[in-house]
Amino acid sequence: MPAPRSTTRIRTHPLGEAALLAELGTRLDTALNTRAIALAAALKKRRDVRQAIAGYASVTVHFDPDQTSLEALTAAIRRLASKRPPMAEPGRLHRIPVVYDGPDLEAVSAVLGLDAAKIVEIHTRPIYRVFFVGFVPGWGYLGPLPEELELPRRHVPRTKVPAGSVAIAGRQTGIYSLATPGGWHLIGRTAVKLFLPDSDPPSLFRAGDRVKFFAAQG
Amino acid sequence: MSEVLRVEKPGLFTTIQDLGRPNAMPAGVPAGGAMDRFAHRAANLLTGNNEGAATLECTVNGPALVALRPCLVAIAGADFDPHVNGRPAPMWTGMLMSEGDELSFAGRRGGARAYIAVAGGIAGDRWLGSMSTNLLAARGGMHGRLVSRGDVISVAGLPGALAISGRHLSQGYRPDYANHSLPAIAGPHVRRLGPEGRKALFGSVFRVSRDADRMGYRLEGPMLELSGDELLSFGLVSGAVQVPRGGQPILLMADHQTAGGYPVVATVAGAALPVAAQLLPGDELSFSEVGVETALRQRAAQRVALDSLKS
Numbered sequence: 001m002p003a004p005r006s007t008t009r010i011r012t013h014p015l016g017e018a019a020l021l022a023e024l025g026t027r028l029d030t031a032l033n034t035r036a037i038a039l040a041a042a043l044k045k046r047r048d049v050r051q052a053i054a055g056y057a058s059v060t061v062h063f064d065p066d067q068t069s070l071e072a073l074t075a076a077i078r079r080l081a082s083k084r085p086p087m088a089e090p091g092r093l094h095r096i097p098v099v100y101d102g103p104d105l106e107a108v109s110a111v112l113g114l115d116a117a118k119i120v121e122i123h124t125r126p127i128y129r130v131f132f133v134g135f136v137p138g139w140g141y142l143g144p145l146p147e148e149l150e151l152p153r154r155h156v157p158r159t160k161v162p163a164g165s166v167a168i169a170g171r172q173t174g175i176y177s178l179a180t181p182g183g184w185h186l187i188g189r190t191a192v193k194l195f196l197p198d199s200d201p202p203s204l205f206r207a208g209d210r211v212k213f214f215a216a217q218g
Numbered sequence: 219m220s221e222v223l224r225v226e227k228p229g230l231f232t233t234i235q236d237l238g239r240p241n242a243m244p245a246g247v248p249a250g251g252a253m254d255r256f257a258h259r260a261a262n263l264l265t266g267n268n269e270g271a272a273t274l275e276c277t278v279n280g281p282a283l284v285a286l287r288p289c290l291v292a293i294a295g296a297d298f299d300p301h302v303n304g305r306p307a308p309m310w311t312g313m314l315m316s317e318g319d320e321l322s323f324a325g326r327r328g329g330a331r332a333y334i335a336v337a338g339g340i341a342g343d344r345w346l347g348s349m350s351t352n353l354l355a356a357r358g359g360m361h362g363r364l365v366s367r368g369d370v371i372s373v374a375g376l377p378g379a380l381a382i383s384g385r386h387l388s389q390g391y392r393p394d395y396a397n398h399s400l401p402a403i404a405g406p407h408v409r410r411l412g413p414e415g416r417k418a419l420f421g422s423v424f425r426v427s428r429d430a431d432r433m434g435y436r437l438e439g440p441m442l443e444l445s446g447d448e449l450l451s452f453g454l455v456s457g458a459v460q461v462p463r464g465g466q467p468i469l470l471m472a473d474h475q476t477a478g479g480y481p482v483v484a485t486v487a488g489a490a491l492p493v494a495a496q497l498l499p500g501d502e503l504s505f506s507e508v509g510v511e512t513a514l515r516q517r518a519a520q521r522v523a524l525d526s527l528k529s
Contacts, residue, residue, distance in 0.1 A: 013406035016485035017513035019455045021406045028450060051240045053453035055477060060453025062240065065514055134453065134477030137246045137355060141451060141477075170448075177246070178354065195246075197355050200346060203245035 010081050012074040018065050022077050025057040028144060028171055032057040033131045035081065037207050042080045048073070054207055056131050056141065091130065091209035094192075096175070097216035098124075098166050102186035104154075108168070111151060119187065120215050122146050128173060130209040138177030138195030140205035145173045157183030164189045166213070177203075190216075219341050223283040223371040226320070231277035234340055234359030237270045238472065239348035243453070248473045250350040250358075253432060253495035254331050256393055256520055257295030261335035263527035264292035264312040266382050271339030271374070272349040274365065276332045278498070280323030281365065283334075285315040289373070290337035290383055293321075296329025296395070296496055311386035312337075329395050329496035338373030352473075391523035393492050398501065400490045401508040401516065405459065407481035410444040418442060419459075419483055420507045424467070428499045432473040435497065441465035444481055451479040457486035457494070459505070469494060489516035 011023045022039070025032045036054040043052035043059065048067035053060045063073055100120045109116050128142040135141075145168055153169045158181060161167070165176040167184035176182060177194035194204045205211070235258065238251025252258035252275055259269040274281070280298040292312045293300050300307040301322050307313060315321065323332075342349035342359040351359030360369060402420075411419060424439035442465045454460070458470045460480040469486065471494065484505055486494055497503060 014403050014485070014510055015405065015455045015482065016403055016457050016488055017510050017517060018488055019485075021452060021482075023406075026450065051243060053243055053476065055452035056450035058450070058452045060455065062455065065517065070510060132451075132477070133244060134246045134451070135475050137248075139246050195355070197345075197357050201245040202242065202247060202346060202355075207244070 010078055012070065012077060014070055015060065019060065019062045020070055020073060022059045022061060022074075023057065024059075024081070028056055028131075030129055030144075033129070034208070037132075039077065039081055043077070046076070053134070054132050055134075091206065093127070093210045093212065094204065096190050096192050096211060096213050098188040098190050098213050099216055099218040100188040101218060102165065102167075102188045104185040105187045108151065108185050108187060112149065114148065119149065122148050123168070123173065123187065124213045124215055128211045128213075130205045130207055130211060132207040133203050133205050136178050136180050137197075138203040138205070140174060140194065140203075140209070140211070141172060142174050142211055143172045145171045147171070151185060153183040154185060157181055161186065162189070164191060166190055219372045219374060220338070221286050221370045221372050222289045222336055222338070224286055225281055225365055225367055225369040225371065226284055227282035227322075228364065228366045228369070229276050229279050229281040229323075232281050232365040233275050233351040233353075234272050234342040234365070235275040235350045236272040236348055238350050239346045242346040243476045246476050247346060247355070248352065248433075248476060249456075250352055250473050251348065252333065252350075253472045254295050254333065254492040256492040256524070257331070257333045258335075259524055260310065260387055260527060261292045261294040261333045262339070263524060264294070264310070264385055264387065265290045265335045265337040266312075267335060267337065267339045269524070271335065272342050272359070273340060274334040274371070276323075276334065277330060279326055280332055282320060282322040283371070285317055285319045285321075286370070287317050289315050291315055291321065292335045294333050294335075294387070296332040297327040298332050299324035299327050308386065310392060312383050314383040330498045331495055336371070336373050338375045341372040341374040385527065387523065387527060391526060395493055395496045397493065398497065398503040399506050400494060400503055401487040401513060402459065402484040402490075402505040403487060403510060403513055404507060405482040405484045407444070407446075407449070408483045410446045410481050411442060411483055412445065415442050415444070419467075420505050423502050423504050426497050426499050426501045426503065430497075430499050432471055434468050434470045434474050437467045437469060437503075439467075442467060442483065444483075446481070449479045449481060451477045453477050454482070455485060457488065457491050458482045459484040459486070471495065487513035487516055489513065489520050
């Protein structure tokens with residue numbers, strides 16, 4: 001039996017007069033994200049669209065208001081989204097070595113009631129999806145993180161997290177691509193560079209890629 | 219490329235900027251580019267350049283620059299009291315500098331950012347399709363860093379027709395930088411504010427805090443309380459007013475993060491971003507709610523002003 005077509009209507013909201021946010025849903029969900037990435041790719045081909053960026057379950061569209069309007073683009077988005085998305089190609093698989101000695105590993109272990117070895121085992125188990133790349137150059141939003149490791153963000157964010165830190169928060173995991181402030185729990189580190197300023201695109205990860213972590217020795 | 223200006227004094231925070239690199243956003247790289255695009259575009263048009271040529275963006279005060287050859291220069295945006303060889307020089311006007319002339323600035327009279335364009339377009343390192351300076355990545359513009367003393371500014375193209383010296387932007391077409399009431403369109407998550415919160419957003423005076431740079435301005439004012447669950451992160455735009463936990467809004471500017479998960483309660487109309495770009499810590503501002511139609515009319519009016527410089 002064919003999968004039932006989503007009947008949820010995409011909602012669009014203006015982001016000023018030259019951009020809009022198209023919301024496909026509100027859940028962290030691989031199928032929604034696949035649709036968002038396909039929709040962004042289709043929109044980018046339009047002459048009246050300057051840029052389309054997929055989020056977890058949304059697309060932010062920058063358009064030329066001299067060529068189209070919020071209403072016209074909303075209609076076009078709903079039309080595009082009602083089409084069966086093209087078979088998503090499995091994204092490239094990245095294998096990332098991690099030294100699991102992060103400064104928050106002990107605290108995470110205490111809160112979750114799991115020993116460090118168990119946390120490593122759970123964190124390295126899934127093949128994560130790169131939902132999208134953003135926030136800072138090269139940062140990939142990876143998930144879903146297994147429920148056993150789900151934690152709210154730190155109450156007090158760090159003012160500087162070292163580049164290469166492997167972190168978890170909510171149902172997400174990620175790698176700090178640059179030294180930035182951050183509120184996620186740091187459980188390890190990797191030497192793999194995610195932000196590649198002299199490559200084009202300058203990011204190792206692209207939306208839709210897959211990531212597998214494995215434990216490495218420091 | 220030919221060398222046109224030598225930097226005697228760099229000014230506090232001077233960078234090379236153009237219209238940015240929107241195509242790099244899917245890699246998480248901020249689009250960047252000139253904060254006050256009206257002044258940037260006007261300065262370019264006054265010197266016969268394309269609107270997208272690179273200019274110098276000078277923050278809070280201006281540099282001192284000596285001409286190494288005759289060149290056509292225009293200054294637009296904030297008024298830092300420009301002088302050439304010690305004599306007052308006009309703003310929003312194409313002016314010819316002779317070899318050895320010195321352009322300097324006596325001090326800030328208003329605004330935050332002035333733009334200096336040179337006929338031929340300022341040359342800089344091109345990174346991901348733009349010459350805009352990205353200090354975090356240390357790429358673009360003047361080798362990814364601030365313009366500093368002893369640097370030599372070159373132009374990218376042939377110096378334009380010097381005949382257009384003296385062209386200026388009519389007073390009536392210049393932005394009203396003193397009017398800090400910013401037209402803004404309600405954002406995707408405005409309902410989370412509730413009626414009281416919405417009144418506070420569109421009816422209160424906010425102040426730019428010390429935490430204000432090219433990424434954005436953290437604002438002080440009434441705390442905005444929002445309801446609802448955490449959002450999934452989504453792509454952001456310049457001018458968006460996001461409200462993190464704590465209720466102190468942030469106005470996103472040119473170097474803003476490409477994505478985030480805080481509710482966006484409003485977006486400043488594109489035509490008002492040049493005014494926002496001229497705000498400094500301590501300045502007061504307010505948001506006046508407008509519809510998309512009004513924002514489009516204001517945008518069209520700015521286009522007319524810029525087109526008046528083309529001929």
